[in-house]
Amino acid sequence: MATGRTHRPATRSRGIPEATVARLPLYLRALTALSERSVPTVSSEELAAAAGVNSAKLRKDFSYLGSYGTRGVGYDVEYLVYQISRELGLTQDWPVVIVGIGNLGAALANYGGFASRGFRVAALIDADPAMAGKPVAGIPVQHTDELEKIIEDNGVSIGVIATPAGAAQQVCDRLVAAGVTSILNFAPTVLSVPDGVDVRKVDLSIELQILAFHEQRKAGEEAAAAAGAAVDGIPAAAVRKQSADKGPDGDVPAVMPA
C-alpha cells in the first residue's frame, strides 16, 4: 500500500556497492577538472586528494569498475572520465522535471550544474495558476494540471520535488503514476513510494541538526577535558544510560519546538 520504502531496499547494485556509487560523481568531478587542465594521467593518491577521500578507498572503488589503471603510472584521465560517465549513465540524456517553482525550485532551475552532465530540465511545474507561462531560467512554468502529459510526452523518469511539505506526497504519487521512477525530494517529508522507485532526499534542516549535534559535543568535550577524562572506557551504553535516566524532571527549556 502506501507503506512504501524510502531509498533502496537493497536488491544489491549488481556488483557495485552503494557507497562506491555515491563516490563516483566525486571522482568524476575531480577528473573533469583535470581533463580541463589537460592533465593526461593521475595517480590514485593525487586523484584521491582532489576528491577528498583516501587512496585505498579510491582504488578499491575503481576495482569494482574494472582494471582501468596502469601500475607504476596511474590512470588515464580521459579514459576514466568516459568509463565513470558510462557507469553512471551520463552518456545518455536525462530529461528532468522540477515541481514547485518557489524560491528553491527557481534556484534549482537556474543552477548550472543541472544542465551539464546529461541532465536537462524538460519542464518546470507549479500549482499556482499565476505562475503559468512565466519563464524561470528561460523555461516557461506550466501548471500542475499538465503534469501527466509532460511526463509522458518527454519520457521523463527523474523528478525533482521542491514543493512545500504538505504537497510533496501528492505530487510524488502523481509523478510515479505517470511513470517517474526516480525522485529527488527537497521537501521535508518522508515520501512513500512503491517498490522499484528510488527516492533520495536533500534536507537542509536535517543536515543542520547533525552539525549541531557534533557542535554540541565539541563544547562538551572541552568541559570534560577540564574535569579529567575519567569516563572514557566505560561501556558507552551504561554511561549514556546514566545521563539519560536523570532526564525526566526539570523544565522543558525555552527555545524548543516541542
Add this chain to the structure above:
Amino acid sequence: MATGRTHRPATRSRGIPEATVARLPLYLRALTALSERSVPTVSSEELAAAAGVNSAKLRKDFSYLGSYGTRGVGYDVEYLVYQISRELGLTQDWPVVIVGIGNLGAALANYGGFASRGFRVAALIDADPAMAGKPVAGIPVQHTDELEKIIEDNGVSIGVIATPAGAAQQVCDRLVAAGVTSILNFAPTVLSVPDGVDVRKVDLSIELQILAFHEQRKAGEEAAAAAGAAVDGIPAAAVRKQSADKGPDGDVPAVMPA
C-alpha cells in the same frame, strides 16, 4: 597542511553511532507532528513507519540514548521530543550565517525550517557590493568584508556556504579562521578544513547522478530479464571484471551499463 578532511574522521561519537545521529532528526520531525496532533504515546512500529525506517532500527537507535520507552505501551511523545532535542543540541540557540546570497542563498534564507528548531539566521553575507544593505527574507545583506566581525560579534559556530564553487574554499578558510567549526556546503567543491571542523555537503548534481545510475540499472535489468537471468549467482566481482575488461574498444552498447 591544507590537506584537511571532509566529514568526520571518526573519533567516535561518544557512544552514539553516526548512522543513528543522522536519523534522530527524522524521528524528531515525526514526533513533532504527533505532538501537534496531541498524540500522547507511540509504538516503535508506528513511529518507525512515520519516519520511514523499520522498527528494529528505531528501537536500536533509541537504545543508544537510554531506556525511554515503556514495554507493552510505547514511547511518550513529548518526553521523547525533549530527549532527542536535547541530544541533538537543539535546546540551545544556534546562530548561523549564510554566505553567498544568490538564488540558492536567498532560497535558504527564506526557508522556514531554518528559523525553527533552534537555528537562527544571524547574518547574510555576499561579495557583491550592490547587494549590501538589500534585505533578503527581512535580513539586510552584509558585505564579505564584515565576515570576521559578524562571526565574532554573534558567536557564530555554524556557517552555510552557498557561493559559486570558485569562491567556496576561500570563504571556508575565512569562516574557519574566524571561529566557525561546522560548515554546510552547497557549493560543488571539496572543501579542505583543519581537524576539528565538520563539513557536510549538499550536492544536487551528485544526487542526480546517483539516481541516474540506478535508473540506468533498471533499464538494464528489464533487458537482462528478457535474455534469461543466467548471470546471477556467479561471484559479482568476476562478472564485473569480465564485462569491464572488454570495455576499451568498440561501440558503446545501447542499453546496458556493461
Add this chain to the structure above:
DNA sequence: CTTTGTGAACAGTTTCACAGCC
C-alpha cells in the same frame, strides 16, 4: 622503483529473534 589491484583484517550498521517487563 612506482603504483595498481586485492585478499584479509577490521569497523560500523542492520537485522534477527527473543528475554524481560508492563
Add this chain to the structure above:
DNA sequence: GGCTGTGAAACTGTTCACAAAG
C-alpha cells in the same frame, strides 16, 4: 498479550599491507 531493549548474527563498508605489473 503486547512492546521494548538488546545480545548475537549477518551484512556492508573501510583500511591494511603486499604481491603483481609496468
